[in-house]
Amino acid sequence: MRIKRGFKARRRRNKVLKLAKGFRGGHSKLFRTAADTVDRALMFAFRDRKARKRDFRKLWITRINAGARLNDMTYSKLIHGLKLAGIEIDRKILAELVISDPGVFAQLAAKATVQ
Numbered sequence: 001m002r003i004k005r006g007f008k009a010r011r012r013r014n015k016v017l018k019l020a021k022g023f024r025g026g027h028s029k030l031f032r033t034a035a036d037t038v039d040r041a042l043m044f045a046f047r048d049r050k051a052r053k054r055d056f057r058k059l060w061i062t063r064i065n066a067g068a069r070l071n072d073m074t075y076s077k078l079i080h081g082l083k084l085a086g087i088e089i090d091r092k093i094l095a096e097l098v099i100s101d102p103g104v105f106a107q108l109a110a111k112a113t114v115q
Helices: 006-019 031-070 075-085 091-100 100-112
Strands: none
Touching: 006 031, 031 075, 031 091, 031 100, 075 100, 091 100
16 A cells, blocks of 8 residues: 655645745745755855854944044954953943943043053
């Protein structure tokens, strides 16, 4: 007696097609094409979750450097000075301070200069 795998195969195909929702043309309708596209999309998603962290850190450092230069410092001297002053504040918050509250950032820069 042969086994056709009807239920299991349909469930597997439907899972792939559900992930392919919103893709254009056969990429969302045809199982084989959709499966390839979904695999590729999942690989990009995995890769880009890691890249996002790098991209944001790069952005924060750029913003902090711009703020530091407004206060007559470089980024590296600011970070070094803050570390010596015992001020533990991460780059995300520093970048936010540069944008939202330049006065507080200037005070932090002044404390970093004293060291």
